[in-house]
Amino acid sequence: xxxxxxxxxxxxxxxxxxxxxxxxxxxxxxxxxxxxxxxxxxxxxxxxxxxxxxxxxxxxxxxxxxxxxxxxxxxxxxxxxxxxxxxxxxxxxxxxxxxxxxxxxxxxxxxxxxxxxxxxxxxxxxxxxxxxxxxxxxxxxxxxxxxxxxxxxxxxxxxxxxxxxxxxxxxxxxxxxxxxxxxxxxxxxxxxxxxxxxxxxxxxxxxxxxxxxxxxxxxxxxxxxxxxxxxxxxx
Ligand code: F6R
Numbered sequence: 302x303x304x305x306x307x308x309x310x311x312x313x314x315x316x317x318x319x320x321x322x323x324x325x326x327x328x329x330x331x332x333x334x335x336x337x338x339x340x341x342x343x344x345x346x347x348x349x350x351x352x353x354x355x356x357x358x359x360x361x362x363x364x365x366x367x368x369x370x371x372x373x374x375x376x377x378x379x380x381x382x383x384x385x386x387x388x389x390x391x392x393x394x395x396x397x398x399x400x401x402x403x404x405x406x407x408x409x410x411x412x413x414x415x416x417x418x419x420x421x422x423x424x425x426x427x428x429x430x431x432x433x434x435x436x437x438x439x440x441x442x443x444x445x446x447x448x449x450x451x452x453x454x455x456x457x458x459x460x461x462x463x464x465x466x467x468x469x470x471x472x473x474x475x476x477x478x479x480x481x482x483x484x485x486x487x488x489x490x491x492x493x494x495x496x497x498x499x500x501x502x503x504x505x506x507x508x509x510x511x512x513x514x515x516x517x518x519x520x521x522x523x524x525x526x527x528x529x530x531x532x533x534x535x536x
Pocket of ligand 1: 338339340341367368434
């Protein structure tokens with residue numbers, strides 16, 4: 302694991318965007334695994350800027366997102382599909398047909414999870430997976446538990462995650478309690494992984510991820526077993 306301390310959030314965003322840009326320059330047909338949440342917002346705006354300057358070209362890039370809330374249609378303001386459009390896809394020259402997320406409205410969860418796994422497989426796997434990390438050490442929506450999920454699955458969100466995510470929802474709006482998420486196996490099959498973390502509320506999770514025992518109680522700790530992980534963090 303390469304661990305890089307950034308000076309601040311802007312520096313973190315620039316450094317992470319530079320690594321993603323390098324991946325796209327090396328392979329213009331890259332498959333990028335993407336994350337939502339507040340941490341990658343700066344990275345996405347840096348990527349949009351690099352694209353505007355002609356440094357990177359998204360024309361042949363494909364993206365697969367980590368997760369989506371169950372029960373929210375793609376047009377819902379709080380859906381991750383909408384988040385990705387607002388923060389990245391609408392600002393770069395990516396073909397919308399090359400952007401993929403689990404379908405939060407899928408009727409049959411099992412079929413949807415299988416479809417998503419097959420889709421990633423069919424794309425030849427993920428070249429670079431961007432990850433945020435939850436305060437409890439979750440990645441994607443792989444919450445602390447008894448085992449590591451091998452593939453995309455439907456999962457309940459931990460109380461801490463619901464509390465953290467409620468900030469994105471208006472008063473009286475219900476935070477979805479279920480999501481589709483890539484599994485730990487899906488994430489670990491990515492050829493390279495870039496984990497970003499900002500702020501002191503992530504210190505515990507980051508310390509356990511880098512230095513702690515590998516345990517499903519801290520899902521991100523499994524990244525110690527991956528051969529190409531870069532962690533960029535700031536206080
Ligand atoms: C989002 C995701 C989550 C977030 C994590 C951190 O797609 O998979 O694991 O990365 O909850 O969220 P923020 O960045 O909002 O602290």
